[in-house]
Amino acid sequence: MSLLDRHTGFVRALRHGGLPVSLAEGLDAARALTVLDLADRETLRAAYAAALVKRHTHRPVFDTLFELWFPLGVSPEEAPEPPEETPAESAPAPDAADAEAFRDRLRELLLTDDEIALRALAREAVGRFAGFEGASGSSWSAQLVGRALDPKTLMAGLLRAVLGGRLPGGVAERNARRMIQARVDRLNAHILADVRRRLAEERGIERVAETAVRPAVENLDILRASRADLVALRREVQPLAQRLATRLTIRQRAGRSGRLDFRRTVRASLSTGGVPLTTRHRPRRPHKPELVVLCDASESVASFAHFTLLLAYALREQFARVRVFAFIDTLDEVTRFFERPGGDVGEAMRRLTAEANLVRLSGHSDYGHAFKVFVEHYGDVIGPKTSLLILGDARNNYQDPALAALETMVAPARHAWWLNPEPERDWDTGDSIAGVYGRHIPLIECRNLTQLGRFVGELA
Amino acid sequence: MTMFASPEDARTRLGAVDYLTDPGIATAVFLADALGKPLLIEGPAGVGKTELAKAVAAATSSALIRLQCYEGLDESRALYEWDYRKQLLRIQAGVDGWDEARAGIFAEEFLLARPLLTAIRRDEPTVLLIDETDKADVEVEGLLLEVLSDFQVTIPELGTITASRRPFVVLTSNATRELSEALKRRCLYLYIDYPTPERERDIVLTRVPGIRAHLAEQVVRTVASLRALELKKAPSIAESLDWAHTLLALEADDLDEETIARTLGVVLKHVADHTRAAKELGLPGLGG
Ligand SMILES: Nc1ncnc2c1ncn2[C@@H]1O[C@H](COP(=O)(O)OP(=O)(O)O)[C@@H](O)[C@H]1O
Ligand SMILES: [Mg+2]
Numbered sequence: 016m017s018l019l020d021r022h023t024g025f026v027r028a029l030r031h032g033g034l035p036v037s038l039a040e041g042l043d044a045a046r047a048l049t050v051l052d053l054a055d056r057e058t059l060r061a062a063y064a065a066a067l068v069k070r071h072t073h074r075p076v077f078d079t080l081f082e083l084w085f086p087l088g089v090s091p092e093e094a095p096e097p098p099e100e101t102p103a104e105s106a107p108a109p110d111a112a113d114a115e116a117f118r119d120r121l122r123e124l125l126l127t128d129d130e131i132a133l134r135a136l137a138r139e140a141v142g143r144f145a146g147f148e149g150a151s152g153s154s155w156s157a158q159l160v161g162r163a164l165d166p167k168t169l170m171a172g173l174l175r176a177v178l179g180g181r182l183p184g185g186v187a188e189r190n191a192r193r194m195i196q197a198r199v200d201r202l203n204a205h206i207l208a209d210v211r212r213r214l215a216e217e218r219g220i221e222r223v224a225e226t227a228v229r230p231a232v233e234n235l236d237i238l239r240a241s242r243a244d245l246v247a248l249r250r251e252v253q254p255l256a257q258r259l260a261t262r263l264t265i266r267q268r269a270g271r272s273g274r275l276d277f278r279r280t281v282r283a284s285l286s287t288g289g290v291p292l293t294t295r296h297r298p299r300r301p302h303k304p305e306l307v308v309l310c311d312a313s314e315s316v317a318s319f320a321h322f323t324l325l326l327a328y329a330l331r332e333q334f335a336r337v338r339v340f341a342f343i344d345t346l347d348e349v350t351r352f353f354e355r356p357g358g359d360v361g362e363a364m365r366r367l368t369a370e371a372n373l374v375r376l377s378g379h380s381d382y383g384h385a386f387k388v389f390v391e392h393y394g395d396v397i398g399p400k401t402s403l404l405i406l407g408d409a410r411n412n413y414q415d416p417a418l419a420a421l422e423t424m425v426a427p428a429r430h431a432w433w434l435n436p437e438p439e440r441d442w443d444t445g446d447s448i449a450g451v452y453g454r455h456i457p458l459i460e461c462r463n464l465t466q467l468g469r470f471v472g473e474l475a
Numbered sequence: 476m477t478m479f480a481s482p483e484d485a486r487t488r489l490g491a492v493d494y495l496t497d498p499g500i501a502t503a504v505f506l507a508d509a510l511g512k513p514l515l516i517e518g519p520a521g522v523g524k525t526e527l528a529k530a531v532a533a534a535t536s537s538a539l540i541r542l543q544c545y546e547g548l549d550e551s552r553a554l555y556e557w558d559y560r561k562q563l564l565r566i567q568a569g570v571d572g573w574d575e576a577r578a579g580i581f582a583e584e585f586l587l588a589r590p591l592l593t594a595i596r597r598d599e600p601t602v603l604l605i606d607e608t609d610k611a612d613v614e615v616e617g618l619l620l621e622v623l624s625d626f627q628v629t630i631p632e633l634g635t636i637t638a639s640r641r642p643f644v645v646l647t648s649n650a651t652r653e654l655s656e657a658l659k660r661r662c663l664y665l666y667i668d669y670p671t672p673e674r675e676r677d678i679v680l681t682r683v684p685g686i687r688a689h690l691a692e693q694v695v696r697t698v699a700s701l702r703a704l705e706l707k708k709a710p711s712i713a714e715s716l717d718w719a720h721t722l723l724a725l726e727a728d729d730l731d732e733e734t735i736a737r738t739l740g741v742v743l744k745h746v747a748d749h750t751r752a753a754k755e756l757g758l759p760g761l762g763g
Contacts, residue, residue: 035656037660039660040660043510043512043663046510047506047509047510050506050509050510051482051502051506052481055482057498058482058498058502060498061482061498061499061501061502061503062502062506064499064664065499065502065503065506065507065514065663065664065665066506066663066664068664068666069515069656069659069660069662069664070659071517071518071650071666071668074666128673184757185732185756185757186697186700186730186731186732186735186756186757187731189700189756190693190696190697190699190700191696193696193699193700193703194672194696246705249705250705254650254651257651258650258651258652258653261651261652262652359707359747359751361705362751
């Protein structure tokens, strides 16, 4: 493939992956290629990133595609490829001794900070362990390599080596563990990149890119997020909340002064000979809404409630008051957990699941019962200044939906919404009664941070 | 004429003024200069965005002209304004008729150049730092876009002033709000994240003379662990440096739990963060 083909293919793939690369930016990147020494792959990567990636959350997509379009070994200067391994079937099947030999080398390597050697080992290991015969012919799997090398089981030994033969616990051990884990993560990234490279050679880059590219964090399905995704998501919530807050303050300030106060304006003009030099305005009616949140705290949707509450609390200046109620099969007010000094929503979420009274019988969500409890004990919480927000997947485990109770809650509120983190196509499947509830309250799909941010921005 | 011969050249020369780059930073700096495009830098507070602009100026013997953004910053503070007091004086003292007076008072000597105009008019090598762009109001972005597109400014009374020598432009943002797509498209982009412990250790070693490598290593490893705690305000490079300075002053040899507990205030500024970290790291005497 010529450099030009590679360039245009890469730019096209980025657009396909969701990066809004303009024509001018594509040209910037092309110009960059003419002033750089293309021999160095990391420089090339950095140059493309500078010209084409204008948003940090797009970087993982960019890196995945860069690995595919500019794989190691493509530019002439890269270390020569190790002799191409014979396909899995003709080489002797890797055995335990083989794996042990690799693990010995890996153990040594993880104690140093030698990126190039780590990558070389990863590629060699892929050649040795990744191949397998699948239903549709020979293929490559990163999992097989992970199983053969099994770096997790090296951890204890490595920690001892770093910490002088002991496992002292505490900060020293925590730091050492982080250091080694970071190296293992890089090893895994190299393994994955090389498996994809080999797949791409056989099946074509586009097809591999299709499955390799994951959406940017703000477009990740919150409900399906892995543990690592959740960490990334939490990291994004804070800046998102901050951006929303900034925007809202600007909006409020723009419309700061209220209607003209005619009498006060005329009175003030007396001191300037009846010429109204300054106008007087009525104070703007402080109509900050009160926010009442009811959230399903059962495991399946708790992460969604967590993010929504993080946003709600980050924006609490915009509300006269925020009250939070959580439920699983029964309901409890949990505002107190959020109102501690230095309040930390993550901490509050942990405590409320441990300490609040959310489970009566089964521990399966029972929206109907929760609504009834709310009406009975907190009915007067909702008034004409209230914005009511219900968070959950409307999966009621085939219980009574208690529509009358929901009606009682919605009727007095100024606004009421239900955010459902499930994709709309899954509504009304299984025990979901989103459609039924949706007839009594506006029910909105809210799967990712983009949708959530848009909604909360309009709410406040 | 470009300032840097290659990314490698950028790396060495920035290193010579004690700014430690990584391939991403060195390449972006080189390209911004080589392609004559502004460099927009985003990233958390305290990772060296502002410092990079200063380092580029120092490394290339350029003057640093800084436009600090803030809410309410406007054209008259960013670009230029007429010195109306001097103009008034001139009119009062004037013997000429109105026409002459008008021609006279809109001349060079009554013009107050602000950072953008100053940077464009300079013939000497210049680094223009537009710092914390996200703090300015959205309208300022329009102004920046205009000025940074063709590096010229039109003053109705004087005509168009075009840069004879384009400044090296750095815009920084802590991303408290999203900058406009148009401005981003105009710039090359660099995201500076917290450094790897290896690079941060080297930064500490350069910036805190006298610190032992072992202690520097412990500082940056512990700071990395703190950053992983999802605190309200994660410690930045500036905090690592402060911590290293403090430990040096206390003549600490080793960063054990005891010492961390005593000096944690240097690194974490929020009470809630402090409590959280003490609990997570199992520090003595602070309770959780
Ligand atoms: N790459 C680096 N090399 C050396 N020192 C650095 C580097 N990055 C940051 N620093 C140190 O960290 C401090 C904070 O950086 P600063 O530029 O003020 O952060 P930002 O503008 O990103 O908020 C600087 O004063 C400098 O001492
Ligand atoms: Mg700064």
